[in-house]
Amino acid sequence: QQQVKQSPQSLIVQKGGISIINCAYENTAFDYFPWYQQFPGKGPALLIAIRPDVSEKKEGRFTISFNKSAKQFSLHIMDSQPGDSATYFCAASMDGTASKLTFGTGTRLQVTL
Amino acid sequence: GAGVSQTPSNKVTEKGKYVELRCDPISGHTALYWYRQSLGQGPEFLIYFQGTGAADDSGLPNDRFFAVRPEGSVSTLKIQRTERGDSAVYLCASSLIAGVNEQFFGPGTRLTVL
Numbered sequence: 001q002q003q004v005k006q007s008p009q010s011l012i013v014q015k016g017g018i019s020i021i022n023c024a025y026e027n028t029a030f031d032y033f034p035w036y037q038q039f040p041g042k043g044p045a046l047l048i049a050i051r052p053d054v055s056e057k058k059e060g061r062f063t064i065s066f067n068k069s070a071k072q073f074s075l076h077i078m079d080s081q082p083g084d085s086a087t088y089f090c091a092a093s094m095d096g097t098a099s100k101l102t103f104g105t106g107t108r109l110q111v112t113l
Numbered sequence: 114g115a116g117v118s119q120t121p122s123n124k125v126t127e128k129g130k131y132v133e134l135r136c137d138p139i140s141g142h143t144a145l146y147w148y149r150q151s152l153g154q155g156p157e158f159l160i161y162f163q164g165t166g167a168a169d170d171s172g173l174p175n176d177r178f179f180a181v182r183p184e185g186s187v188s189t190l191k192i193q194r195t196e197r198g199d200s201a202v203y204l205c206a207s208s209l210i211a212g213v214n215e216q217f218f219g220p221g222t223r224l225t226v227l
Contacts, residue, residue, distance in 0.1 A: 006155075043117070043204055043218030044156065089155045099144070099212040100169055103155030 003027050004092050006104030013111050019077040021107045023090035026071065030092035034101070035064065035075045038087045047088075048075070080111045115139070117219035119205050125225045126195055134190040134222045138207030145188050146206040146216060147180055156204055162188060163211040195226045 005024045013019045023033075034049035050057045050064040050073065057064045063076040077084055090104040118137040126132050138145050144163050148156035158172040162182045170180070177195075182188040192199055202223050206216040 004155075041220065043206070043220050045218065046215050091155070099146075099161055100158050100172070101148075101156070101216070102158065106153070106155050 003030075003102050004090060004104040006090050006107060008107060009105070010108040011110070013077075013080045013109065015080065015082060015111055015113055017080050017111075019080045019084065019109055019111070020074060021088055021090070021109070022072065022074045023104050024070075024072045025092050027092070027094070028071070029094045030102075032093045033064070033066065033073050034091050035062075036089045036091060036103075038089065038106075044089060077109075080109075082111045082113060085109055085111050117205055117207050117217055119203075119219040119222050121222060122220065123223045123225075125227065127227050128195060128197060130195050130226075132192050132195055132224065134192075134203050134224070136188045136190070136205030136207075136219060138186065138188070138205070139217055142207035142209055142217075143185070144208045144211035144214075144216075145182060146208075147188070147190050148204040148206065148218075150202045150204055150221065152201075159190070161211060168211060192224075195224075197226050200224055200226045 007022050035047045036044035037047050038044040048059045048062045050066050052068050061078045066073045087106045087108050089106050091101040093101050120135045146161040147159040150156045160170040160180050165185045177193045179191045202221040204221045206218045208214040208216045
């Protein structure tokens with residue numbers, strides 16, 4: 001049972017453009033939503049995370065938008081750079097903790113010159 | 114300081130063999146997590162430890178999988194009677210305190226079962 005659905009599977013964006021990745025969840029008990037960035041041969045690294053008491057969180061060029069009623073959240077990468085080319089995973093966990101993360105299937109982002 | 118380290122980085126074994134995968138967490142981190150990442154998929158939770166005890170092992174797929182953390186630091190994931198379907202990257206992560214702080218991931222061990 002896939003509890004966190006992520007789209008698109010892959011994304012190509014020109015340098016300077018906006019990359020948008022979407023996730024939807026089913027379990028209303030989820031209340032912590034992080035995004036991870038993974039480069040080939042490396043482990044995932046936390047980019048930014050949000051809890052459902054806010055609708056948006058911004059850190060530098062990265063923004064999470066959260067829609068609790070729709071059970072959806074998205075990652076926006078502004079001014080995308082070739083160095084942002086990586087696989088991005090959304091995730092979710094329950095009870096306000098980050099102990100047991102349920103991950104989406106990933107989005108492979110390529111930023112072209 | 115050093116991040117999470119995992120050894121070996123690659124492990125090739127034959128079907129039916131026993132394997133051990135090791136994880137060295139960041140010094141001082143009390144929580145340690147194991148995930149499995151199949152090709153083209155997101156990491157899948159296996160088990161996590163708070164200190165020496167397994168706080169949640171609900172993700173272990175069957176009784177062929179077992180993990181220990183005897184001294185509350187290094188952890189070993191043990192897989193008995195390996196099957197081809199066990200082939201994946203096994204990721205370890207640690208955090209200062211479970212459920213409170215960010216999880217830092219290691220580079221993973223790529224397990225291939227022939």
